[in-house]
Amino acid sequence: MTGRQLITDTQNTWCPGCGNFSLQHTLKNILAGLEQEGKSLDDVVLVSGIGCHAKIADYLNINSFYALHGRAVPVATGIKLANPELTVICCSGDGDSYAEGLDHLIFAAKRNIDMTVIIHNNRVYGLTTGQYTPTSPLGFRGKSTPMGTVEYPFNPLELMLASGATYIARGYTKKMDLLRTLIHDGIVHKGFAFIDVLQICATFFPLTDYYTPRVYELKDHDPASFDAACAKVKEWDYNSDAPIGLGAFYQRTLPTFDTRMAVKPVSDEERSRAVKMFLLSRS
Ligand code: SF4
DSSP states (O other): OOSOOOBOSSOOOSOTTOTHHHHHHHHHHHHHHHHHTTOOGGGEEEEEOSSGGGGHHHHBOSEEEEOOTTOHHHHHHHHHHHOTTSEEEEEEEHHIIIIITHHHHHHHHHHTOSEEEEEEEOSSBTTTTSBOOTTSOTTOOBTTBTTOOOSOOOOHHHHHHHHTOSEEEEEETTOHHHHHHHHHHHHHSSSEEEEEEEOOBTTTBOOHHHHTTTEEEOOSOOTTOHHHHHHHHTSOOSSSSSOEEEEEEEEOOOOOHHHHHHSSSOOHHHHHHHHHHHHHHTO
């Protein structure tokens, strides 16, 4: 099918002002652009998990799979391994893949599965009306923590860097041009692409006034340098008032899991080359 209407007729139930709209339209524009470049959208699969973000599978007219809570990444992994020719995009939430499905996210990065994971990181469980997630700041007051959380958030970029992701970026739903570039680059990247998107939850955690004065676009940063990426991802810890960098923090080309699976058996030479490339990626 070509020239398709990419936004479906399904009734949209996201709240007015929700950052999910930015992600939906960004993805729509990227898909339309890929189609114009000659890519068949029949070869693209979108997987979502459970949460407000997941409705994107209903709202974009593309092959899609609505997975169980926390299981978007393993479903996307299975789809990619069953048919490596497919372009697999996985939309997930911070509650979905930083909590319930965290182990799957880590192992997909470790294996360098050739897919793009977009985290709609609104730092709150929106669908269940406002509980704290692993990236909510210390002291967040919500339905499950009326007195405020007593734990620090973790830094998902730092976690993905340590886990082996080969493309790591951060976007913001109020900076749509940059968001489009980052997601597009993640989709064309050969390997595990991870994009943490700071997304506004208009109803339960409207952080526009916090993000907008702090965000800046990365400049003079070398994404090929692991050490530079290590330093840069620590600049903001998802809790402090530090500047918040947006852009690609890290990108390397390494063999993907599906290409390694296709080589049977792995020769000593190939194994040695893979080990050397991995060590080089850490130098
Ligand atoms: Fe969007 Fe928050 Fe409403 Fe969910 S609850 S649709 S994340 S604004």
